[in-house]
Amino acid sequence: MINLHRYANPNQFMRLSSPLVPVVGFLTCSLFPIGLYLALFVSPPDYEQRETVRIMYVHVPAAWMALLSYTLMATFSAVALIWRHPLANVMARSVAPIGASFTLICLITGSLWGQPTWGTWWVWDARLTSVLILFFLFVGYLVLYGAFDDMAKGARAAGLIAIVGFIFVPIIKFSVDLLDLRTLHQGASVSKLSSPAIHESMMWPLMIMAAAYLCYLITFLLLGVRTEIMAARLRAGHRMRAEKGVQLGSSE
Amino acid sequence: MMAPKRRRLYLVGGGMTSLGLAVCLVIFAFQDNLVFFYSPSELAKQPLAAEQRIRVGGLVQEGSVVSEGDGLTTRFRITDLSESIAVTYTGILPSLFREGQGVIVQGYLQSPESFVADEVLAKHDENYMPPEVAEALKQSGQWKESRD
Amino acid sequence: MEALNEYLWMGGDGIFIWSAYSAAAILLGGLALVMLVGKRSVEKRLELLGDKHSQTRKEAGAHDGP
Numbered sequence: 001m002i003n004l005h006r007y008a009n010p011n012q013f014m015r016l017s018s019p020l021v022p023v024v025g026f027l028t029c030s031l032f033p034i035g036l037y038l039a040l041f042v043s044p045p046d047y048e049q050r051e052t053v054r055i056m057y058v059h060v061p062a063a064w065m066a067l068l069s070y071t072l073m074a075t076f077s078a079v080a081l082i083w084r085h086p087l088a089n090v091m092a093r094s095v096a097p098i099g100a101s102f103t104l105i106c107l108i109t110g111s112l113w114g115q116p117t118w119g120t121w122w123v124w125d126a127r128l129t130s131v132l133i134l135f136f137l138f139v140g141y142l143v144l145y146g147a148f149d150d151m152a153k154g155a156r157a158a159g160l161i162a163i164v165g166f167i168f169v170p171i172i173k174f175s176v177d178l179l180d181l182r183t184l185h186q187g188a189s190v191s192k193l194s195s196p197a198i199h200e201s202m203m204w205p206l207m208i209m210a211a212a213y214l215c216y217l218i219t220f221l222l223l224g225v226r227t228e229i230m231a232a233r234l235r236a237g238h239r240m241r242a243e244k245g246v247q248l249g250s251s252e
Numbered sequence: 253m254m255a256p257k258r259r260r261l262y263l264v265g266g267g268m269t270s271l272g273l274a275v276c277l278v279i280f281a282f283q284d285n286l287v288f289f290y291s292p293s294e295l296a297k298q299p300l301a302a303e304q305r306i307r308v309g310g311l312v313q314e315g316s317v318v319s320e321g322d323g324l325t326t327r328f329r330i331t332d333l334s335e336s337i338a339v340t341y342t343g344i345l346p347s348l349f350r351e352g353q354g355v356i357v358q359g360y361l362q363s364p365e366s367f368v369a370d371e372v373l374a375k376h377d378e379n380y381m382p383p384e385v386a387e388a389l390k391q392s393g394q395w396k397e398s399r400d
Numbered sequence: 401m402e403a404l405n406e407y408l409w410m411g412g413d414g415i416f417i418w419s420a421y422s423a424a425a426i427l428l429g430g431l432a433l434v435m436l437v438g439k440r441s442v443e444k445r446l447e448l449l450g451d452k453h454s455q456t457r458k459e460a461g462a463h464d465g466p
């Protein structure tokens with residue numbers, strides 16, 4: 001097996017990620033304006049939903065990225081729990097607020113789309129409810145992570161929540177279609193290869209917005225981990241100074 | 253003696269597998285309750301109690317929509333192309349409501365053949381396209397309804 | 401002006417569309433801001449610590465920092 005510990009080394013991470021952050025940051029900053037321009041000005045109204053179809057361009061990528069964020073969070077938590085990699089918990093913790101934001105965006109924009117289209121802000125169908133549960137899993141993770149005085153204990157408890165909750169991700173993604181749980185929410189359009197369920201003129205803005213969301217996720221995941229590593233160094237530095245201060249007698 | 257890493261891996265893997273299995277079984281068992289709405293065929297097969305608040309989903313039957321004199325009450329039939337049920341609804345209909353459109357109505361069965369709805373939701377399909385394209389598809393006869 | 405108003409009106413659904421885009425912008429922008437501010441503050445404190453650190457080292461005769 002390859003030595004994953006090499007990449008889990010904080011110094012190594014700082015060195016490797018430092019040229020990456022400006023690149024993905026730049027991509028995020030350029031993809032969002034392009035995507036928004038296409039979504040708001042270029043893309044046509046839908047034959048049935050009219051202009052409300054434009055909400056799809058912020059809603060669907062948010063849903064995709066929420067699921068991706070959760071998958072990352074659960075994977076990092078499992079790696080932390082099993083292999084005790086020093087960075088895995090930090091990465092899981094950094095992805096959580098981003099994932100929570102994506103999920104909240106998904107819920108809010110979905111509600112704003114549902115009212116004019118379905119005629120309701122919210123229904124308790126299997127699909128919508130499972131996304132709400134996903135949001136609470138993110139929030140629960142974050143709360144639990146900070147709930148213990150011992151950081152390692154909090155990380156482990158939160159990690160367990162993340163891993164157990166991962167069961168919901170395939171449910172959201174697949175069971176709705178596989179088990180024929182009839183829901184108010186329509187099925188996925190992009191996965192249908194046969195007949196293009198989304199017209200080309202709407203597919204492009206959607207894909208570019210999804211790329212922008214993905215770059216946002218990567219940028220702020222890296223940034224968050226870098227901040228955490230620096231914060232750990234800060235704590236270590238303070239501790240060292242405090243120890244030194246005790247040894248030399250306070251110099252200040 | 254197993255290495256602690258391997259032991260933890262099996263522990264997490266085993267735990268996830270059994271939890272996943274449990275959830276699958278629960279979903280499978282409660283599948284009927286998780287279903288958001290009934291179809292007219294299901295109602296015809298197994299009549300439900302009148303006091304039970306249920307949802308019925310299907311297509312608005314072509315030519316069945318009748319507006320009552322008060323301007324608020326609408327009568328229409330919901331069909332799944334084999335069975336259909338009469339629905340009465342008082343209130344404002346969603347903008348997507350029309351004949352041939354997929355809808356879900358919520359309310360009570362008055363009799364096995366008639367339903368009083370207090371809420372009408374328009375179901376949207378997973379097709380997204382500009383109006384011109386939809387028009388062109390309809391004209392060339394390639395239009396295919398892909399609703400449940 | 402007329403054209404702008406009509407664009408913003410979006411066939412009557414403007415309120416829903418603009419609320420959705422604003423919600424997404426506020427959440428993503430807000431999180432980005434919080435994370436950038438957090439990063440900046442940690443960096444500053446780390447610099448401060450490093451300066452003091454190198455100062456004490458300088459006093460002790462070690463080679464200097466930046």
